[in-house]
Amino acid sequence: MKTVTFTAPVNIAVVKYWGKRDDKLILPLNSSLSATLDQDVMCAKTTVACSKEFKESSLWLNGKREDINSTRIQNVIKTIKKLALEKNPSNEIISWNVEIRSCNNFPTAAGLASSAAGFACLVSALANLYEIEGDLSEIARQGSGSACRSVLGGWVAWDKGTNSKDSIARQIADENHWPDMRVLIIVVNAGHKSTTSTGGMARSVETSRLLELRAKEIVPDMMRKMEKAILQKNFDEFAELTMRDSNQLHAICLDTYPPISYMNDTSRFIQYVVHSINDFHQTNKVAYTFDAGPNACLYLLEENAQLVTSLLCKSFQIGAEVFRGNEIPKLNENIDSLLM
Ligand code: ADP
Ligand code: DP6
Numbered sequence: 037m038k039t040v041t042f043t044a045p046v047n048i049a050v051v052k053y054w055g056k057r058d059d060k061l062i063l064p065l066n067s068s069l070s071a072t073l074d075q076d077v078m079c080a081k082t083t084v085a086c087s088k089e090f091k092e093s094s095l096w097l098n099g100k101r102e103d104i105n106s107t108r109i110q111n112v113i114k115t116i117k118k119l120a121l122e123k124n125p126s127n128e129i130i131s132w133n134v135e136i137r138s139c140n141n142f143p144t145a146a147g148l149a150s151s152a153a154g155f156a157c158l159v160s161a162l163a164n165l166y167e168i169e170g171d172l173s174e175i176a177r178q179g180s181g182s183a184c185r186s187v188l189g190g191w192v193a194w195d196k197g198t199n200s201k202d203s204i205a206r207q208i209a210d211e212n213h214w215p216d217m218r219v220l221i222i223v224v225n226a227g228h229k230s231t232t233s234t235g236g237m238a239r240s241v242e243t244s245r246l247l248e249l250r251a252k253e254i255v256p257d258m259m260r261k262m263e264k265a266i267l268q269k270n271f272d273e274f275a276e277l278t279m280r281d282s283n284q285l286h287a288i289c290l291d292t293y294p295p296i297s298y299m300n301d302t303s304r305f306i307q308y309v310v311h312s313i314n315d316f317h318q319t320n321k322v323a324y325t326f327d328a329g330p331n332a333c334l335y336l337l338e339e340n341a342q343l344v345t346s347l348l349c350k351s352f353q354i355g356a357e358v359f360r361g362n363e364i365p366k367l368n369e370n371i372d373s374l375l376m
């Protein structure tokens with residue numbers, strides 16, 4: 037028996053991937069950009085084992101048995117085994133059955149990039165098991181699009197490319213580039229979303245005209261601006277671009293027919309509080325971004341972490357009830373007193 041255990045981090049996109057031009061190879065309609073988070077807080081952990089004794093192959097996710105014959109899992113396993121055979125045709129372990137056990141230490145299928153961490157982790161573990169070297173981004177992408185960005189650290193672009201070989205991740209800046217950048221994750225609902233990312237984006241591709249416009253006209257310009265803001269460490273610009281891009285994703289979800297609502301009232305309350313904080317300070321102190329789920333990811337600098345977290349906590353205490361009644365509290369005027 038041979039066993040390998042790996043961990044892999046999530047990545048949170050600031051220019052979102054939404055829509056495929058090729059469902060099988062997972063080629064995106066648009067390029068995207070994300071930061072890969074440190075894996076000491078949120079990660080997938082996967083153990084892969086293979087043995088001559090295993091009667092069948094199996095997959096376990098968070099302790100529950102899942103279908104190992106799903107297309108994406110099989111695509112990943114087959115691609116890696118093919119490379120392993122090319123490298124060493126006499127490696128007998130390639131023909132043995134595999135057992136895959138994976139756990140996420142954060143909510144799965146809740147819009148916090150579990151598919152990204154999960155498939156990046158699976159691909160790394162299998163590559164290590166069969167002793168494959170080289171770029172794993174292309175293989176991870178065929179498990180889940182966003183996973184191709186989690187194989188690299190720091191700030192990572194996924195160029196839409198022209199084919200399977202060049203539609204891969206590229207590091208634009210490493211993990212030490214912006215050392216005071218922080219990400220605050222607010223879990224609004226840890227449950228599984230009712231529309232998966234795969235299903236949601238497929239429906240958007242079929243029905244949303246706005247998505248066509250976004251992919252063709254808006255994202256290329258957005259990618260240039262975002263890359264520049266990150267390289268220049270211009271937080272004010274980075275924050276505005278990030279929030280606009282997130283809002284555009286959710287606008288497209290509403291333009292999808294039938295529409296999809298990933299954000300809920302609590303997500304919108306967080307969005308509102310973030311704008312109140314930024315308006316009051318007349319500069320962006322914090323940026324929200326929401327993936328396909330209600331949970332908030334906030335980008336902020338270390339120097340503002342204390343300010344932002346206390347304002348958010350206080351806002352929740354005083355505001356959430358009022359907001360639910362649709363009477364939006366005037367946080368702009370009160371924001372200073374919130375800190376007292
Ligand atoms: P998320 O927003 O969390 O990425 P998705 O809808 O994109 O949600 O994907 C969720 C799916 O990703 C899960 O139902 C499962 O099939 C797969 N997945 C999540 N975590 C893992 C993991 N650790 N290993 C393998 N597959 C995983
Ligand atoms: C909103 O990568 O989960 O998180 O390729 O179908 O597995 P599949 O979808 P997935 O989609 C991620 C969508 C997103 C934006 C992003 O991470 O770029």
Ligand code: CO
Nearest residue numbers: 149151152233
């Ligand atoms: Co996902």
